[in-house]
Amino acid sequence: MLEILPLCRKEKYFTSCILPQLLCGDLMQRLNNFLFFLNVDNEFIHNNYSINNLSFYTEYSLKESADWPELANHLSKETPDLVILIRSKDTTSYLLIVIEAKMYSRVSAKKFREQLDLQKPIIRIIKDKIGIKEKDIIHIGLLKDIPHNLSVQKNERIISWAEIIKIYKSIKENYFYKTLEFAILDPKIARPLKRGVHSTTKRYKNYFDISNFHDIKILCEKKGEQIMVGFSGGKKALINTDTNSLATRKFKWDFVKSSLGKKQKTNWISGDIFLELVRNK
Secondary structure, eight states: OOSSSOOOOOOOHHHIIIIIHHHHHTTTHHHHHHHHHHHHOOOOSSSSTTTTEEEEEEEEGGGGGOOOOOHHHTTTTTSSSEEEEEOTTTTSSSEEEEEEOSSSSOOOOOHHHHHHHHHHHHHHHHHHHTTTOGGGGGEEESSSSOOOTOOOOOOEHHHHHHHHHHGGGGTTTSHHHHHHHHHHHOOOTTOOOOOOOOOTTOOBOOSSEEEEHHHHHHHHHHGGGEEEEEOTHHHHHHSSOHHHHHHHHEEEESSSSOOOSSSGGGEEEEHHHHHHHHTTT
């Protein structure tokens, strides 16, 4: 059937459906396959996983979580694909696994490094709030094709989807295993998406992300001239827009050195200049 109805190549299908099904199958018993591969301490390996010793979230956003609003206000909209929290057998410590995955997206080492870095504040908040030891944090980059020049920092692991296939080869007749195998091994299917193109709409995306007024100011303060902010009419239009109007709108932004798509320069403002103009209001 995978050759009858064209395979879904949307990234979230693999990160929110395929991967969780492989990790969580057989009433969570298959999670240990992944933990063994990561070589985690035995204190976090359970015979049975339940709501008492495990939290497993896809597309996790502290901004949209049920608590800690005062800690998440300053965060960007960056959401890791998977967040796994495991309590130890003696209930005194926790293991935190954060996964950012790419499937068919063309991603440079620099751009993926930047995305991992944007997730560090989320990890720090969880670490400090719960009291997780530094050694019990694993930040994973999961890619189909790993850039040779991708830098790896402390507590990080960079793995491939092919390694996921190897981890779960004992269930090779499983539907989700077969789907992933088909997705990465068939050369016609495994081709990367064109940079800056949405696979479903074929419309060109010329920005990295969209943020609200509060978040874009924080981002500009951190990144400055490394980013640019989209604003129709440029600096003059921004100067003539009142603060109340700015507070209710969304802002497209992109990295200067690895920008996506084509841009009309007059509608983009350097992050440091954008921050200076809105501060003067």
